Amino acid sequence: MTYVRDNIEAMNAYVPGEQMPGSEVVKLNTNENPYPPSPTAIDVMRHEMLDRLRVYPDAKAGRFCEAVGNLLGFERDWVLAANGSDNLIVMIARAALGPGRTLAQPTPTFPYYKTQALVEAAELINMPCDPESFAIDVDGLLEANADVTFVANPNSPTGVTASVGELRRLAGGLDGLLVVDEAYADFAEATAVELPRDDANVIVLRTLSKGYSLAGLRLGYAVAQPPLLQQLWKTKEIYNVATLSQEIGLAAIRDQDHMKANTEMIKASRAELAEQLTRRGCRVWPSEANFLMVAVPRGGAAACGEALKRRNVLVRYFHQPASMADKLRITIGTPEQNQVLLAAWDEAGSHSEF
Numbered sequence: 001m002t003y004v005r006d007n008i009e010a011m012n013a014y015v016p017g018e019q020m021p022g023s024e025v026v027k028l029n030t031n032e033n034p035y036p037p038s039p040t041a042i043d044v045m046r047h048e049m050l051d052r053l054r055v056y057p058d059a060k061a062g063r064f065c066e067a068v069g070n071l072l073g074f075e076r077d078w079v080l081a082a083n084g085s086d087n088l089i090v091m092i093a094r095a096a097l098g099p100g101r102t103l104a105q106p107t108p109t110f111p112y113y114k115t116q117a118l119v120e121a122a123e124l125i126n127m128p129c130d131p132e133s134f135a136i137d138v139d140g141l142l143e144a145n146a147d148v149t150f151v152a153n154p155n156s157p158t159g160v161t162a163s164v165g166e167l168r169r170l171a172g173g174l175d176g177l178l179v180v181d182e183a184y185a186d187f188a189e190a191t192a193v194e195l196p197r198d199d200a201n202v203i204v205l206r207t208l209s210k211g212y213s214l215a216g217l218r219l220g221y222a223v224a225q226p227p228l229l230q231q232l233w234k235t236k237e238i239y240n241v242a243t244l245s246q247e248i249g250l251a252a253i254r255d256q257d258h259m260k261a262n263t264e265m266i267k268a269s270r271a272e273l274a275e276q277l278t279r280r281g282c283r284v285w286p287s288e289a290n291f292l293m294v295a296v297p298r299g300g301a302a303a304c305g306e307a308l309k310r311r312n313v314l315v316r317y318f319h320q321p322a323s324m325a326d327k328l329r330i331t332i333g334t335p336e337q338n339q340v341l342l343a344a345w346d347e348a349g350s351h352s353e354f
């Protein structure tokens with residue numbers, strides 16, 4: 001006896017990275033930002049909130065969307081806020097997927113797209129990345145011509161980025177939606193956020209979880225043409241963005257200097273860590289995100305991840321797809337955290353633990 005649909009019963013749940021609050025662990029497994037958010041964002045929490053929490057939030061998150069629009073050069077109705085970008089992924093799936101409809105994605109990628117395809121009993125089309133460069137297969141995705149094509153750009157867990165020109169070609173050739181998930185765009189060289197101006201089928205997703213150090217706040221937004229956002233709006237929970245999130249997010253978006261200084265530090269540490277791991281015999285893919293995909297010497301990725309964990313350093317190992325079996329995804333920490341990682345790496349290596 002089951003109380004849920006057969007496809008829900010049959011599917012596996014999304015497995016989030018391990019969280020160990022309050023511990024001494026160096027946490028490099030879920031692509032969080034090691035630096036604090038903007039001090040002005042934190043001030044909002046102290047001063048403005050008491051009476052505002054008594055009443056419901058603005059269901060449209062109007063002031064936040066307006067600030068995002070001002071930043072990017074769009075009218076407010078081109079921006080839709082949500083409870084993290086994963087909330088937007090759910091809304092898109094609710095609106096555009098279902099039995100008999102298709103979701104295409106490069107693999108490897110963010111596993112939550114697949115979760116939503118399974119929830120909606122849609123058909124999932126996996127399009128493997130190039131086994132060497134991990135570039136996405138634009139022609140393959142065009143050929144699949146799915147109802148919804150998800151491209152994380154930069155991609156996770158690879159860190160590899162498709163050019164805006166390639167994404168434009170994809171957008172122009174698809175009959176369905178193209179979702180460009182720019183969770184890591186704040187660490188990247190280019191953005192596809194201009195694409196929706198010309199392409200009515202493109203949705204760009206952004207989050208404050210990474211570049212703005214606000215993963216715990218749960219705030220993301222979509223940029224797309226207003227008629228498309230009006231359709232997504234219908235699938236939204238009524239008050240999906242808490243008042244606190246709207247206000248802190250507004251202050252954070254207005255403090256671009258803080259975000260840029262923060263992401264510049266991460267980018268410098270990214271180059272340094274890539275060099276250090278390469279010296280240790282790893283292959284490191286060029287990353288435009290706040291993490292590195294690293295092939296561990298002698299294929300010992302799983303053992304290396306375990307050896308690091310025994311030394312209180314968490315990194316991410318993905319069993320699937322097979323192309324990830326010899327690799328780790330390592331979030332960029334502070335220079336001090338990266339040193340702890342490397343010291344643990346060297347110690348485990350010297351004990352032949354991987």
Ligand SMILES: Cc1ncc(COP(=O)(O)O)c(C=O)c1O
Nearest residue numbers: 084085086110152183207209220
């Ligand atoms: C590619 C990608 N998209 C979306 C998300 C979810 O971000 P948010 O915290 O905004 O839900 C993540 C989280 O790690 C991610 O890697």
